[in-house]
Amino acid sequence: MATARAAFEARLRAIGDERYHDKHPFHHLLHSGGCSIDQVRAWVINRxxxxxxxxxxxxxxxSRVEDPALRRAWRSRIEDHDGTATREGGIARWLRLAEAVGLDRDYVASARGVLPATRFAVDAYVRYVRDEPLLKAVASSLTELFAPKIHAERIAGLLENYAFATPETIAYFRHRLDEAPKDVAFGLGWVLNHAVTAADQDAAAAALTFKTEVLWSQLDALYSAYVAPGNIPPGAWRPGDGIVA
Known part of the structure; x- marks a missing residue:
C-alpha cells in the first residue's frame, strides 16, 4: 500500500516536471530581465x-463540501487572497505590484484589458472546480506543489533585473512562499488518501494535467499578443492604456 501511494505521488509530481508553466518561454524571458516594461504590464494585468x-x-x-473539517481547512485559502479585516491579502499585494509598474489599480481591478484567452482559461478553471467531483477539484489545485520554485526564481529575477521590483512591490511572491506549503501539504495528503482506486488516480492525474494546461494556455496567449508575433486581439490591453497619469 505504501509503495502504491508513493508511486501515485511520484506520478503527480512527474506531471509538474513535464508540464508546469515555469518551463514556458515567457517566464524565462520575464525572469531573465528580457521583458519590456509593457510586456511586464501585460503579464500583471492578465495574471x-x-x-x-x-x-x-x-x-x-x-459551497459543495459537506465535511466541516474540509471546509475549515480550505477556508484559509480564501483569506490568503482576499485578506481579512486586519490582514492584507494576495489580491491587494498584486495591485501594489500593478501600481509599481505604472498601472492604475482601478483599471487592473476592472479586468477590462484581460486577453480573451486568459478569461476563457480562468473561467474554465472556476467552472471545473465548481462542477467536477471533489477529488478532481482538489487535485487540480496541486500545481501548488511546483509553485515555490517558480516564486523563488521570480523573486530573484525581478529584484535583479527590474527597477520597479523591491521587497514591498513583489511582496505577493514572498508571502506565497510562506502560505503555499500548508496548502500543498493538506491538498496532497487529501488526494493521496482519497484516490484509492486506479480510476481515482487516473482522474486526479487528469485534473492536475488540466490545471497545468490552464496555466500554460494563459502564457501562450500572453506571448502571442505581446512578444511574438504581437497580435493583440480586440478589447485586450494595449500599451498606453490604464497608465497612471
Missing part, C-alpha cells in the same frame, strides 16, 4: 484576473 478568481473558485468549492 490579476487569475489571482482575483482564485478565492471565487475556492468559495464555489466550499
Amino acid at each position: 490579476y484576473y487569475y489571482q482575483s478568481r482564485i478565492p471565487m473558485k475556492d468559495a464555489a468549492f466550499i
